[in-house]
Amino acid sequence: MDPLTPVEREWGRRLAASGTDGCLSAEALISLAERGKSSPNYSTAMSHVARCPNCRATLKELRAADALRPRTSFRFGWTGRLGIAAAIAAAAVLGFLLLRPGMDVPGLAPGGPVAKSVPSPAKGRTDPLPVPKSSPNQVTPETRIAKSSEPEPKPIAPAKPKRASSRFAKSKPKRPAEEAVVPDSREEHRELVASQPEGFSSASILEGEVLTLNHEVGEVCPRNWNEGEVVPKRRGGGTGAL
Amino acid sequence: MLLGSGQDSEGTSARASGEFRPKAPPDRTGGTDALEDLLRRERPAIERYVRSRARTRDDADDLVQNVLLKAARHFGDFREECPFSQWLLRIAINEVKNYYRRLAGERIESTDAWEEENPAALQQSPSQACPTLHADDSMVAERLLEAMHCVCGEDETNVISMVYQGESFEEIAAVLEMKSATVRSHFLRGRAKLLAHLVANEPDLVGGAEAIRAAAERAACSDAGDALDMAEREALEANDANSTVFRSACVKIARHLPMPILVFAAMEATWIL
Numbered sequence: 125m126d127p128l129t130p131v132e133r134e135w136g137r138r139l140a141a142s143g144t145d146g147c148l149s150a151e152a153l154i155s156l157a158e159r160g161k162s163s164p165n166y167s168t169a170m171s172h173v174a175r176c177p178n179c180r181a182t183l184k185e186l187r188a189a190d191a192l193r194p195r196t197s198f199r200f201g202w203t204g205r206l207g208i209a210a211a212i213a214a215a216a217v218l219g220f221l222l223l224r225p226g227m228d229v230p231g232l233a234p235g236g237p238v239a240k241s242v243p244s245p246a247k248g249r250t251d252p253l254p255v256p257k258s259s260p261n262q263v264t265p266e267t268r269i270a271k272s273s274e275p276e277p278k279p280i281a282p283a284k285p286k287r288a289s290s291r292f293a294k295s296k297p298k299r300p301a302e303e304a305v306v307p308d309s310r311e312e313h314r315e316l317v318a319s320q321p322e323g324f325s326s327a328s329i330l331e332g333e334v335l336t337l338n339h340e341v342g343e344v345c346p347r348n349w350n351e352g353e354v355v356p357k358r359r360g361g362g363t364g365a366l
Numbered sequence: 367m368l369l370g371s372g373q374d375s376e377g378t379s380a381r382a383s384g385e386f387r388p389k390a391p392p393d394r395t396g397g398t399d400a401l402e403d404l405l406r407r408e409r410p411a412i413e414r415y416v417r418s419r420a421r422t423r424d425d426a427d428d429l430v431q432n433v434l435l436k437a438a439r440h441f442g443d444f445r446e447e448c449p450f451s452q453w454l455l456r457i458a459i460n461e462v463k464n465y466y467r468r469l470a471g472e473r474i475e476s477t478d479a480w481e482e483e484n485p486a487a488l489q490q491s492p493s494q495a496c497p498t499l500h501a502d503d504s505m506v507a508e509r510l511l512e513a514m515h516c517v518c519g520e521d522e523t524n525v526i527s528m529v530y531q532g533e534s535f536e537e538i539a540a541v542l543e544m545k546s547a548t549v550r551s552h553f554l555r556g557r558a559k560l561l562a563h564l565v566a567n568e569p570d571l572v573g574g575a576e577a578i579r580a581a582a583e584r585a586a587c588s589d590a591g592d593a594l595d596m597a598e599r600e601a602l603e604a605n606d607a608n609s610t611v612f613r614s615a616c617v618k619i620a621r622h623l624p625m626p627i628l629v630f631a632a633m634e635a636t637w638i639l
Contacts, residue, residue: 128530129620131572132557135510136530142507150451151411158418160543167520173541174524175507177531178448183541185459192466193419 140177148172148179157186401441405434408451412458419462421469429465433458509571514556517563517607522556529553558613565616566607573623581622582615592618 128136148156148169155163156173163169173179413430420426436457444453514523521542528538535553539546561572569575582602586594594602598615606612 129623131620131623132530135506136527136532138503138506139510139527140531142504147449147452149411149449150408150415150455153452153455154411154415170524170542171520174527175511178452180528180533180541182448182452182456182459184537185456187540189459189463189466190419192463192470194466194470 139175142175146172147176153179153182153186157183157190401438404450405437405454408454409434411451412454415455415458416462420465425465429458429461432461436461506571509568513563513568513571514560517559518556519552522552522559525549525552526556526560529557558610558617559607561616561620562607562609562613565619566605566612572620577624578619581619581624584622585615585618588618588622592621594618 152163152165152169156166156169160166173183409430412433413426416429416433417423417426420429433454437454444450511523511527514526518526521544524542525538528541529535533541535546535549538544539549542549544552564571565578569578572578573581582594582599585592586599588594594615597611598618601609601612602615602619604612
């Protein structure tokens with residue numbers, strides 16, 4: 125700070141000596157300390173405070189006392205409230221994106237909470253199921269005969285069965301092709317179907333699984349017909365085996 | 367709200383006129399009526415202050431009761447160096463401070479204990495005590511304030527007044543709710559404007575034209591790094607208070623002005639004559 129000149133110090137002494145007239149009331153000082161620039165007659169009151177050492181000292185004491193006030197309760201300011209609102213909104217958006225139907229999330233069951241709709245089996249149904257068309261690459265006895273005169277084809281990887289919907293394509297667990305029991309012919313397929321118990325309706329035979337109505341739990345269950353074991357369908361993502 | 371605490375029956379008229387005038391002390395010998403009257407008048411403000419700061423209503427009642435008891439006990443020590451309402455408020459502030467410290471689990475300091483036992487000490491600190499108001503003090507102060515209002519803004523006037531009375535920039539910043547850098551710039555700008563105005567228009571407040579000329583000559587040959595340069599000398603000749611060069615020259619001259627006691631003694635002698 126630029127040091128005051130002797131003349132200025134003398135002015136200050138005289139200002140202080142003459143400034144004690146018309147001191148502010150206690151109420152005016154309290155209002156000045158509490159409301160600051162929005163207190164009534166701020167300009168007049170502050171110009172007196174600037175001159176009067178008494179009122180200035182009392183105002184300082186008021187502010188010092190308020191500075192000692194213990195803060196026991198946590199109060200949210202506007203920034204705190206905005207921060208919390210932003211965090212909740214971000215969590216909601218993130219949750220929506222992650223748990224959206226059809227989203228693959230590492231660590232979560234594929235397919236999410238959407239259950240695959242399966243037609244209810246018609247009881248006593250005996251007519252054969254439509255046989256899936258064999259792909260051109262698939263080797264059947266007929267094709268073997270037809271192609272016997274042709275040079276030995278290169279080994280072709282078994283074709284993946286055509287999926288009903290690309291939406292569920294990802295939800296199906298990948299199964300090695302050699303594990304799938306694929307009927308070689310229409311006759312074999314009919315035998316397969318006929319060997320199933322009553323209640324059998326439809327299945328992706330190509331993948332070695334059938335659906336059956338589990339009368340005990342009243343649900344359609346996947347059944348591994350190779351093992352003859354009925355596994356109750358799990359709710360909420362338990363249909364991943366289908 | 368610029369009113370004092372009229373301390374006797376005449377205080378009502380002083381309050382009505384919106385002006386505080388020092389009054390004769392209330393009748394303290396038979397003074398229960400006078401004291402009761404004062405306390406009844408000032409109690410609502412004190413109660414409002416304490417209630418908005420205490421945690422519970424019971425705490426607030428206890429604090430108000432302590433304040434009133436201390437005021438009654440030490441009423442004889444009240445020297446009227448400040449209005450009664452401010453004295454009562456200072457006692458209340460001390461009570462609230464001690465209350466906060468008790469809440470925080472602090473041990474109350476000995477100075478507070480001293481003040482608690484001596485509310486008379488809350489009236490004014492010895493450095494602030496100016497019991498006699500000289501007419502010449504008021505006259506000089508009034509002329510200074512007029513000059514400040516003439517050339518400075520409101521904030522600059524307030525800042526200059528407080529800096530001249532020895533307040534630091536930080537203290538002023540707390541009182542005026544400003545940054546201390548803002549306070550400093552207000553002071554430097556306002557001070558230059560005030561000194562330039564006084565040198566150009568009211569030289570008697572700074573010792574007269576002769577004293578200014580002598581100070582200018584000393585400033586011109588100063589080796590302290592604040593010597594007047596050529597432009598500042600020319601600005602002094604032009605005597606234009608609105609020129610920034612003239613203002614900086616006046617700030618340098620003010621450092622070389624003669625002893626103020628001699629200056630004001632000569633000035634007062636001139637006024638008397």
